[in-house]
Amino acid sequence: MSHTLQTKNLHSGYDQNLILKDVSLSIPENKISIIIGSNGCGKSTLLKTMARLLKPTNGDVYLDNKSIYEIPSKKLARTVGLLPQSPIVPEGITVADLVGRGRFPHQSMFSSWSKKDYEAVATALDMMNIAEFSDRHIDELSGGQRQRVWIAMALAQQTNILFLDEPTTYLDITYQVEILDLLKDLNVKYGTTIVMVLHDINLSARYADYLFAVKDGQLIAEGSPNDIVTSELIKETFNLDCHVINDPISNTPLVLPISRYHK
């Protein structure tokens, strides 16, 4: 079942510091949406506010036209999931057990695993190609493998909407592509609505069905990469001079920065 997510006049920030100003948007259903913008522009704040990690100072976030603050937190967690930027690994936990924690919103009082829980964990492990590590401790894995474990945990949660806060940070280019391919698989196979913050504009243009460009806490453009990624938009969003050409591999826009030494 697919769900709709919208924000209306969303204002948000930390303490007295207002970062997000008046953002109203609708997340396209069953699509991959990527939020782009320069450092500190509020893209991560937007993601966190939509995922209920930050309470809006004004405006609201609506799931199926109902404020997410009116939905019990466990129930919400069965529809909306989030992979935080730096989750903490409990000491000595195995891969399967950590992935199993994603089942929390589906479990009743005591955390004994049902057949469904085992199936969800197995599916998530297989999908992320980490079944062979299921008994290993997380501390023994490489950065790319660990990130797949965290995504598997979010998959085991089996939500229709999945937020990811910079899922490819600290990973080398091979792992970045691998993670994004896996997320695309998830989107194609289950119709999961994926919303993420990504730093790499070119990978964003490749994988996103829909882009949101954020500057100074405001939404300045949205649409499919082919429609909105132009040198003007990049100049406005990142204050960067560039050429935009066609990516011959994916037929999406490819941004080539113009650096001072290479004019």
Next chain:
Amino acid sequence: MNNDTLQTIIQSRSKRKRRYIATMVILIVIALALCCAMLMLGNTIYPVKDVIAVLLGEEVKGASFAVGTLRFPRMLAGLLTGFAFGVGGYVFQTMLRNPLANPNVIGITAGSSAAAVFCIVVLQTSNTMISIASVVGGLLTVAIIYGFSRATSFSIGRLILIGIGIQAILNAFISYLMLIAKTHDLPTALRWLSGSLNGAKVETVMPLLILIVICTPILIYFSNHLEMLELGEQAATSLGVSTNRVRIILLITAVLVIALATATTGPIAFISFLAGPIARRIVGAGFSALIPSGLIGVILVLAADLIGQFAFEAHYPVGVITGIIGAPYLIYLLIKMNRKGDI
């Protein structure tokens, strides 16, 4: 889904579950054995047969007084406070994701002790008032530490450092009260310094028994929320844990248990600090270490009390023995954490 994967994880988890249950049974057996030893050993050693007879309410010459009036309350006090310090410490350490963040190190037991000593020495109040005061003292200390550590933005490191500072102040206050205490109050007040099972009576441990019976199910209910909190604030929230609500419920429940345990036997040093990490190591990360922590607490207190009573020529209170065990571990942990850059 690949069926092999499913079978692998089912098998491996049920294997670990069996191990978890076996561990639990072993811990219970050890705890029970220590309980028996507490009842059997003393100036006169009574056989199991006599001990059981006394517990069933039969009159056994000599044994009825020694076991029923002296040893049973002592055993019960050790059992209950050990469990209370064990689970309470585990909740703190897990919730704050730091083994140093336990009631012993951050001054909550010192807060309870200070309030109790103040009641004994200055106000000369009844035992009930002392219990109430030490619970209030514990809660107040938490509130102060939490308030200070939130002053700008919340950090667990700051909370621990502030707690250590508060603990030093409270200990100085207790020392001052000892100095001005009347001589006949000193023996009562003294046990608030290190904790002792001496002079335990069934009536004085009853409130703790009732509280543990009420609070343990609450803690068990929230123990899987606690495991989610281990993943960090954001992951826990997105998995559907109402983090603030859960934290407050767990905090208050744990402080109540710890404070009343402190009111019953004094702050038995380091139990709340040692039990959690030992239990965690034994059961692994896949299952809750809450109840195992309580059992380890029981084992530590009873074993330390037996050592204190019988291993040396002089009798030492239980807190002295646990202090000797706990202090080196604290130093070890500080060195280890310092290397990892956790403090």
